[in-house]
Amino acid sequence: MITIDCTWCDAELVLDSLDASRVDCPDCRVTVDIANDPEPIAIAA
Ligand SMILES: [Zn+2]
Numbered sequence: 001m002i003t004i005d006c007t008w009c010d011a012e013l014v015l016d017s018l019d020a021s022r023v024d025c026p027d028c029r030v031t032v033d034i035a036n037d038p039e040p041i042a043i044a045a
Contacts, residue, residue, distance in 0.1 A: 007032060 002015040006025045013023045013032065022033045 004032070004034065 002018060002020075003012050004015065004023065005011070006013055006028060008028045008030060009025065011025055011027050013025055015023055015034075020034070022031050024031050
């Protein structure tokens with residue numbers, strides 16, 4: 001399981017896999033694009 005913190009509300013977002021390039025935050029109703037981030041923010045747990 002991979003989790004990241006939402007940039008806007010700091011909610012914990014769960015990714016299905018490392019292949020995911022973006023994740024939806026249900027609280028903000030935004031799509032967080034993680035593919036273009038120069039530094040990996042996803043942490044495998
Ligand atoms: Zn959010």
